[in-house]
Amino acid sequence: MKKKFNRRTTTLVCILGVCLSACSVLPVSGQKLTPQQNSAILTAKRGGIVELKDFLTEKLPRIEYNKLILPGPQFIISDDPEYIRVPEAIALRENVQPGAVRLYLYNVNGVVEPAKIERKITALIKNTGKTIMHFRMLKYSSQVPSSNYFQIGKQGLADYFASNGEERIRTIEPGQAIAIDDKLEKNVVKYDELVHGIYEFVIDQPGEISILQTAPSIAGPAALKKIKNIIPTSHQNAGRGLFGVSNYQIVPKETYETGKGVAQIIVADGEKDPWVAGIESFSGEQAELAGNYGVMYDIEMKWKSTDGKGLALVTWNSRSANSQWCGGMATSMIISKGKYSEGIIQLPSDRLITKGDPEAIVIQVFPPAKNGEEQTIKLKYSPPGASCLPTPLIFIPVDIE
Incomplete structure (x- = not known):
């Protein structure tokens, strides 16, 4: 499996079998879409690629979350x-x-x-x-x-x-x-x-x-x-x-508000979200699942529009420049209803892979609630085999035309 990422030790606090890890918030990037980029996202096909020149960066603010171990096989x-x-x-x-x-x-x-x-x-x-x-x-x-x-x-x-x-x-x-x-x-x-x-x-x-x-x-x-x-x-x-872990639930600590700007959720990076541990029977040694491939992540994020904007969810191959092995990314997810229907989506849907900056894949666009009420986005994800990690989930406020 192609997995290129920087590793460092991360402390994980476990209480009664439930593990929580917090992602630190990075400085606000001030990233904003141009009118042309906003339009491109809104008119893109479900799972289609758009070009967001001078927008994509690994330094976008991170959404803090709790990570819970769910019962699983x-x-x-x-x-x-x-x-x-x-x-x-x-x-x-x-x-x-x-x-x-x-x-x-x-x-x-x-x-x-x-x-x-x-x-x-x-x-x-x-x-x-x-x-x-x-x-x-x-x-x-x-x-x-x-x-x-x-x-x-x-x-x-x-x-x-x-x-x-x-x-x-x-x-x-x-x-x-x-x-x-x-x-x-x-x-x-x-x-x-x-x-x-x-x-x-x-x-x-x-x-x-x-x-x-x-x-x-x-x-x-x-x-x-x-x-x-x-x-x-x-x-x-x-x-x-x-x-020892097959399923995680990711729950952001706070309701996301569009007025706060662009932010991202990152899992399976080996840093904020450490690799799961196990045992390899032939050697009897502890094993590490570098990439958390096959581990299922249920992500549930509450959000509301505080400025009348909708919310676009995109991803990109953020490590494309790291090595010869990171030249492409392709995955599949289950995403809740928005502009497009709920269900399984292959990413990208209009070609085999996305290569890297400035390419972004439009996963879903969520219109604002008419009364400004809180909404919930649900997503099921597992790290994709053959692709580099992590797979950033970027939430971008958009003007709904």
Whole structure:
């Protein structure tokens, strides 16, 4: 996963299992739209790109918020190694308990020796309990392997948000392993192609999750019986292991007022919003999920118009100048109703990626309430695979024409 950000230690205060972190407010930037930029935002298509020359900066004032840990599933991610260089190997193995589980699979066929060969990368669950396991998929996102990582990350999130899971219940005998995703069993993964899946399911027996790479002709459960080598973690990618947080709620400390000017919410930066911690079972060491990929953020912001202006929500690739890996950004979100209808939106919607300044993506425009009453913006976000972080959420007062 492409993740370029500056890291430093951030203190996190936990009280009775609820963690709160505050984002400091930066000096007011005084940024204002030109009439032409205001018009461009209002006339843009939903998710479309507009150019905001001399406007976008990382130094915009930040909105202070509380970050609460919400109840959520056990969370596993497989992204270390990102590139699986060994033809036959296990890239992740973790134990899970009865209940809900979220699994985020992000691995690439990286085999070059003895040659670049086609592989299968698949996800398996083994019943380690003493009675039959019942398995039901709650949410599901599975992409066709591709070297277009931006498209996979963007579409993968959109599909996850839209998924309603499955009604069927699969049964697994004690000691038996099955493929979590039948599509992965059929996919042939060429060299440098990414396998991307987000799975949320519920089980009623303890289990063992494995991600492995093998020959396309070999069934995953059969490969699991014969493959013994587990690739050590390198601590160089997003992360691998079982993590203690899967869902956050972001609640600004104060009602946002349009009269105060432009402001932004920033999550998943590794600074004000630290990376979640977990355990990697093979090494027994603490793991860090650099990027918080797969963690779901429910953001709820109250706002009101104090000067008759509406409110535009935009984002941009704020780290585009950091390195060769940050040349593009693409994501998906769920946003509440405004000028455009409520729902899932791919960003950008009019092309694959946004490159960087002066490009901004218009997520939504919120008209002011006729009586000046307080309104609420709701947004669901998860850090997008393959893109640089963070993804700033910029709130801009706009003149509604």
